[in-house]
Amino acid sequence: QVQLKESGPGLVQPSQTLSLTCTVSGFSLTSYHVSWVRQPPGKGLEWMGVIWTGGSTAYNSLLKSRLSISRDISKSQVFLKMNSLQTEDTATYYCARVDYSSYFDYWGQGVMVTVSS
Amino acid sequence: QITLTQQAESLWISPGERVSITCRASQSLLYTDGKHYLSWYQQRPGQTTKALIYHASVRTDGVPTRFIGSGSGTEFTLSIEHVQPEDFAIYYCLQTLKSPYTFGAGTKLELK
Numbered sequence: 191q192v193q194l195k196e197s198g199p200g201l202v203q204p205s206q207t208l209s210l211t212c213t214v215s216g217f218s219l220t221s222y223h224v225s226w227v228r229q230p231p232g233k234g235l236e237w238m239g240v241i242w243t244g245g246s247t248a249y250n251s252l253l254k255s256r257l258s259i260s261r262d263i264s265k266s267q268v269f270l271k272m273n274s275l276q277t278e279d280t281a282t283y284y285c286a287r288v289d290y291s292s293y294f295d296y297w298g299q300g301v302m303v304t305v306s307s
Numbered sequence: 308q309i310t311l312t313q314q315a316e317s318l319w320i321s322p323g324e325r326v327s328i329t330c331r332a333s334q335s336l337l338y339t340d341g342k343h344y345l346s347w348y349q350q351r352p353g354q355t356t357k358a359l360i361y362h363a364s365v366r367t368d369g370v371p372t373r374f375i376g377s378g379s380g381t382e383f384t385l386s387i388e389h390v391q392p393e394d395f396a397i398y399y400c401l402q403t404l405k406s407p408y409t410f411g412a413g414t415k416l417e418l419k
Contacts, residue, residue, distance in 0.1 A: 225408070235348075235356075235399055237408040248406040251308065284356065292403040293346035293361035
């Protein structure tokens with residue numbers, strides 16, 4: 191069945207780079223787009239970016255200068271890298287599959303990332 | 308970018324009641340294919356985020372018929388008829404018409 195699972199460090203120091211991995215199963219990254227979404231504690235959802243089936247990407251303009259999304263098709267993994275982290279980047283980070291009808295049909299459980307020294 | 312406004316941060320209701328959650332877009336979400344690129348999601352503590360409705364009114368597989376999506380253009384509504392205890396959650400709308408995609412701020416259903 192379709193599954194997405196995020197992994198990465200729970201704690202990152204300010205100004206450092208965050209690296210997260212979304213490992214997917216039950217579908218191919220060449221058939222479905224995958225998005226990243228984050229949610230600060232007690233706040234709403236924020237769309238971060240997407241990697242399309244062809245490998246190109248699109249980003250939230252507010253994060254674009256710091257954010258990079260890539261993938262390894264053979265490993266069924268999507269990667270998120272974001273630099274210059276600040277405390278405001280403390281959040282739960284989710285990856286989600288984008289259905290052909292352009293909605294997020296499957297989500298991972300999320301990984302909580304705290305930015306603190 | 309397209310802004311989605313969910314006016315109500317919280318709605319207090321009793322089980323069995325009907326509730327409507329609104330989502331207003333800063334521009335039309337109608338694409339040339341005749342479909343609206345507006346979807347609804349439910350977040351419950353300890354559970355993965357669940358897609359309820361896409362293209363404004365199409366229920367995803369397995370979603371109970373008490374969840375009804377409606378609206379067009381810039382005004383959309385998620386209605387829940389005969390609210391059940393498991394429906395007390397946070398609901399978000401999302402537009403995927405144009406990048407950057409954007410979410411509404413969320414509406415929390417709370418027990419009256």
